[in-house]
Amino acid sequence: MSERLLTISPSPHIHSPLTVPQIMRVVILAMVPALLFATWQFGLGAIYVSSLAVIFCVLSEYVIVKYLFRKSTTIGDGSAIITGLLLAFNVPSNLPWYIILIGSVASVGLAKWTYGGLGNNPFNPALVGRVFLLISFPVQMTSWPEAHPVWTLDGATMATPLGLLKEGLRAGRTVPDIMGELPSLTDFILGLRAGSLGETSGLALLLGMAYMLYKKVITWHTPVSMMLGVVLLSGACWLYDPTHFAHPLFHLLTGGVLLGAIFMATDYVTSPVTQRGMLLYGFCIGILTVLIRLFGSYPEGVSFAILIMNAFVPMINKYVKPPRYGAKPSTQKH
Amino acid sequence: MGLRHKLSTFRIGGVHPPEQKLSAMVPIAPLPLPRMVTIPIVQHIGKPARITVQRGDSVKTGQVIATHDGFVSSNIHASVSGKVGIIEETMDSTGFKHIAVNIRVKGDEWDESIDRSDTLITEITCEPKEIVERILAAGIVGMGGAAFPSHVKLTIPEGKHVDTLLINGVECEPYLTADHRIMLEKPNEILVGIRILMKALGVPRAIIGIEDNKHDAIELFEKLLGGQTAISVAALKVQYPQGGEKQLIQAVLNREVPSGGLPADVGVIVHNVATTFAVYEAVQKRKPLIERVVTVTGKDVKTPSNFLVRIGTPVIDLLNAAGGVPEDAGKIISGGPMMGKAIADLEVPIAKGTSGILVIPEEEAKRTESYNCVRCGKCIEACPMGLEPYYLLLLGRKGSPEKAEAEHILDCIECGSCSFVCPSNRPILDYIRLGKAEVRQSKAPKV
Secondary structure: OOOOOOOOOOOOOOOOOOOOOHHHHHHHHHHHHHHHHOOOOHHHHHHHHHHHHHHHHHHHHHHHHHHHOOOOOOOHHHHHHHHHHHHHHOOOEEEOOHHHHHHHHHHHHHHHHHHHHOOOOOHHHHHHHHHHHHHOOOOHHHEEEEEOOOOOOOOOOOOOOOHHHHHHOOOOOOHHHHHOOOOHHHHHHHHHOOOOOOOHHHHHHHHHHHHHHOOOOOOOOOHHHHHHHHHHHHHHHHHHOOOOOOOHHHHHOOOOHHHHHHHHHHOOOOOOOHHHOOOOHHHHHHHHHHHHHHOOOOOOOOOHHHHHHHHHHHHHHHHOOOOOOOOOOOOOOO | HHHHHEOOOOOOOOEEEOOOOOOOOOOOEEOOOEEEEEEOOOOOOEOOEEEOOOOOOOOOOOOEEOOOOOOEOEEEOOOHHHHHHHHHEOOOOOOOOOEEEEEEEEEOEEEEEEOOOOOOOOOOOOOHHHHHHHHOOOEEEOOOOHHHHHHHHOOOOOOOOOOOOEEEOOOOOOOOOOOHHHHHHOOOHHHHHOOOOHHOOOOEEEEEEHHHHHHHHHHHHHHHOOOOOOOEEEEEOOOOHHHOOOHHHHHOOOOOOOOOOOOHHHHHEEEEEEEHHHHHHHHHHOOOOOOEEEEEEEOOOOOEEEEEEEOEEHHHHHHHHOOOOOOOEEEEEEEOOOHHHHHHHOOOOOOOOEEEEEEEEEEOOOOOOOOOOOOOOOOHHHHOOOOOHHHHHOOOOOOOHHHHHHOOHHHHOOHHHHHHHHHOOOOHHHHHHHHHHHHHHHHHOOO
């Protein structure tokens, strides 16, 4: 008995079951509904692009860590899988393999490991990859396949609702006129529209959000405040002039707002640490998204808005503090 | 029950570790006398007591063996009768070495002034000054774990006005049930103890804070109190670390102790239920603090128990009485799993502040791999003081005491919630402790 060696360590002696690999598993599961919908909607292309992106991202992570950093592998933490899936969610489902490879290397190599890996990157890796591709391959990145089941890799392509809106407005048409040619709001919620692989179905994305909230992996602060920012600014513009500005629900349900709010802006590493900070951060992303959409030259602004706000996160962390116990001085006289 | 209670709790931070109150239904049983006790002269916050016995002296149970040295100190009594053995430096349950008096047990002959009967004495004849003197004489310290001398807490600083006595029956640490059992088995004594403390402090009201996982204790006190208004029960929603003094004050009274201040700054004095029981015994029975209730528990402990144990009894005796040390024991903790200290040696003695002995199985004893901080903010959400633990870790590791102090590192109550929730399993509290020590060191006068 007295021979037994007891472990000595400081308290606490128990730990919550939620660990980084487990969190990553929850996030991956939360993306499954959107992935399934994309498969139904875009057919083989969705699976092809997603698998390639995941494989390339994990491979990049493995090679970089093993041969550049000469450290033990980090693919077990699951973050490269998520980066791959998110990159795939943010691109058209008919993207050629070499563009996916370049995007993956940009995501994992440029955005993540130049800063020292998980936890150290200031910008969302998948979004850096996406924007890198958008600038490098503008044509391929904006040719979306038709939004109905096509079990081939070479389908006809079409523009997104946001693209059609921007084009129509440039041509001098009014919003109600353009809207007549676009799918209905119900179609938007279900996801029956053109768009990037994982962004189309609001319903599938919200399902993922509900799961992550239930598992306490994310809190409501960032997604809700971002959606609020989008709805408030686009709503104000719409009230001001409905012939020039689209309905706030149109802005909420098109493009990457829901995907961005639920899966991109909630990335731990590149978002603020306090809940107050998350509210500010999310709201600003919403506002910036709408500003870019309404007044910028790009039809869509979610990626840019998130990346811009990523840059402000260190500042938000510095100045936005949590409510502190006992911060007020005593009311009693000493 | 049910709807009658609107459960309150503290508002900042908090976590929900599994409760694991395995011994909640096990009545308190007196542990047979050990052959030998080891009584450290430091079992409290403050100066060590001064030893008044010598090797070879015969002592009776309850006799003073070391007297308090100054105001913030405490008397130490023989918890058994017998012969004083060697007096030497010994490791205590917190891992520090202190001078301790060994007593070889012979019979159980008590000091004559102690009333050993079970009769409940409800009439309080002592005047406030006398109450404080008897508590000081009995060597009573906070039995919830901090072991702060109780008579000090009963002496309200000049210029402060106290209106409420809070009795801490929260016992928020997982596994521990000693306070729960004492509330169920000695409620009348505790109520007298509360009235004694109220009289000593001159406060008009007292509130007993109990978490909702101890329904039976809440109901029992409500029944015994009847319609009485001076003393009441506050049922609290289960959340760790509600038993922290500051959190309890916020939960029950919605007041916040200012940073760096004391409960008296917001008109409150807090005492633990076990301490309150000890106060009853000290004032009404003249019984010093020579024994306490200790929970012996753990997933693989054969018979999780609540023992009434003489101070100075070696931990191994308690474990043997609870069915022996489990085969796969990997870590043995004095206290609860969140704030308790791992002990290296099973011969260390039970002290006045030891509320439990917890056995952790081998596979849960060691920490698992830690990852980079992903800035998920979970430690901030969990911190009951509203601090930013992830950042305090960096400051503690870098050694920047000025910055750490500006980030209020000294407000940390070391509850462990941050390390508990960290999904990257980072040693947050370890570095915060280091940072706190650095801040204190940088402020200490240079010699």
